[in-house]
Amino acid sequence: MQISKNFVLEEFTKSMTATRFGIKNIPNKEELINLEDLCYEILEPCRAFFQKPIRISSGFRSLSLNQKLGSSDTSQHISGKAVDFEINGVSNMVVACWLRDNVNFDQLILEYYTGEPNSGWIHISFDSKDTNRKEVLVFDGKSYKPNLPDKKIINNNVVDLSKKTI
């Protein structure tokens, strides 16, 4: 089922764990609307800028799937408000900087980023335009730190981004 120009619902619901354990992972109407908001507010603009497919590793998670994955019951993945993704060939740091500066979001986390361009992935959520916290965090596998690190690298990347040379 197509939910926006470039995204289908299956990309958000597909889960090896759900398949393996026979866990139902289908959003209700409200959760589906949240996934559509993620597409229109965040994923489509990001895809349009980088001109590359977005690879979603985790989108919607039913409560039982989320529990099976060992994630917190407060995770925004449960309501379809959060997505984890990567873009092949683009550093997650560059993607994170672009998102921070160009989309409206609730929480943006650069997850398991070690400094290697391919390390980790992006977690981003959208609540609503009125309630989004615009919180930016980096998680290195041990602890969460506020904001994206190393301003110099960020600025260089932003310059590259605006020229679309990456």
Ligand SMILES: [Zn+2]
């Ligand atoms: Zn996530």
